[in-house]
Amino acid sequence: MFRHHPARGRRTAGLLVTALATLSAGLAAVAPAPPAHADTATLGELAEAKGRYFGSATDNPELSDTRYTQILGSEFGQITVGNTMKWQYTEPSRGRFDYTAAEEIVDLAESNGQSVRGHTLVWHNQLPSWVGDVPAGELLDVMRNHITHEVDHFKGRLIHWDVVNEAFEEDGSRRQSVFQQKIGDSYIAEAFKAARAADPDAKLYYNDYNIEGIGPKSDAVYEMVKSFKARGVPIDGVGMQAHLIAGQVPASIQRNIQRFADLGVDVALTELDIRMTLPRTAAKDAQQADDYGAVVRACLAVSRCVGITLWDYTDKYSWVPSVFPGEGAALPWDENFAKKPAYHAIAAALSGGGPAPGGDCTATYRVTSRWQGGFTAEVTVRNEHSAPITGWTVTWTLPGGQSIGNVWNGNLTVNGRNVTVRNAGYNGTLGGGGSTTFGLQGQGAADIPADVTCTPGQSAGTPAQ
Ligand code: XIL
DSSP states (O other): OBOOOBOOOSSSOOOOOOBOOOOSSOOOOOOOOOOTTBOOSOHHHHHHHTTOEEEEEEOGGGGGOHHHHHHHHHHOSEEEESSTTSHHHHOSBTTBOOOHHHHHHHHHHHHTTOEEEEEEEEOSSSOOHHHHTSOHHHHHHHHHHHHHHHHHHTTTTOSEEEEEEOOBOTTSSBOOOHHHHHTOTTHHHHHHHHHHHHOSSSEEEEEESSOSSSSHHHHHHHHHHHHHHHHTOOOOEEEEOOEEETTOOOTTHHHHHHHHHTTTOEEEEEEEEEEEESSOOHHHHHHHHHHHHHHHHHHHTSTTEEEEEESSSBGGGOSHHHHSTTEEOOSSBOTTSOBOHHHHHHHHHHTTOOOOTTOOEEEEEEEEEEETTEEEEEEEEEEOSSSOBSOEEEEEEOOTTOEEEEEESEEEEEETTEEEEEEOTTSOOBOTTOEEEEEEEEESOOOOOSOOEEEESOOOOOOOO
16 A cells, blocks of 8 residues: 655645555556655654754663664754753752663653753652752752763753743742742743853743743743843743644644744744643544644744654554543654644744645545546545635646546546546534545556646636547
8 A cells, every 4th residue: 555645735735645456366566656745754744944953852661672763863953852851860868860761761861862851850750859848048058969960970961951940920920849948930941040150051941831822820930031132141042832622723833932932032842742641543543634734834933943852752652642632643743653633733834834825635535446547436535624624626647548527526627648536525524533435436557647636616627628
């Protein structure tokens, strides 16, 4: 079976051709030539062509899964260590440092030519319990020592550090972490100064969730960054985690990224996933694909948005189901490593494609039976996006020696070798992720046309002669 998923262009509707030979005569199916906009480039390469990185988080237990590491090593330009750079792993008891697990991932990334973000130095979670017992008067030194030791250890090997993670509440007030309570407001600035002193070359980020759109929490981070810039506190970037929900991408995301960039810092989308209520459906996949595309385009629209990292790339290893019961399927690869519509939406957005104005559809052509001198085929028309389409037009060029006898569940026009099939009166409207099929009977060899294309709407086409 031949499957091909090209990147979708703005006006060119996507094309997906599946050749399935149901053989009676023992003939091999003829694979169509790959279309011009084949998405053979990896997401990492597509992002790099735009001056950005596209990466994935990973974690040590998954590294024994060779299917997993094959894609991790080839598809992405950047890696984030998902857990093992956190305090509980790197300084499990006071003054005893251990980077073994983190280094396993950094070594792997380096061997694959991938850059690495460091995550994270100061956070209220995954903090060993001994830190909570440190007397107030000693905690600033303990925090500085932790930062200095870890940043120095990885000096020269990391592009970014998430210096402080999740220091604000939803209302914009400071989270009452042990650092906030025992050191006070100044702990964040002190953390950045210690990190800069230990590695002047790594870019230093403040990282948080629910700061992708404009609101009280992102406003508070914005004010902090502004004041750091005014006071000369060394900050280089803001990480927006982007743990998002399908259908709920904040409308202000691009404006928000832009306003941070305008303060003179970079922005990175550091932990992107877009979850849905389980089970998956085609409609939810279509919504999620649109959302991934929108997030990628928002980043590309701001020159200081330097890169995007998925919070792991496959549903097999997503953190979502364990933390949000009943939700999941948040990543562009499913649990069996099959690419979902979200993958193709990301590839299309990284290639410069926007959402087609009237939606977008794909056509999948397969031969259902063949005999000496003729064949039947079935074409599946699918709306790949969340907005409904109210009509569709499928076109292709007849392979040499073929002619079409009749079409059912669609209206046929043939002009020379140009075939156009428009929807029938009853199957033109397709909801988000919805699909329908039409059938045809043809004469000649059952060659699969190479240029089957779906366009939403009943486009004019070429009149029959
Ligand atoms: C998560 C990991 O993915 C889980 O494996 C772990 O059990 C908990 O932490 N925000 C962050 C990340 O900054 O470090 C978190 O990672 C997800 C939320």
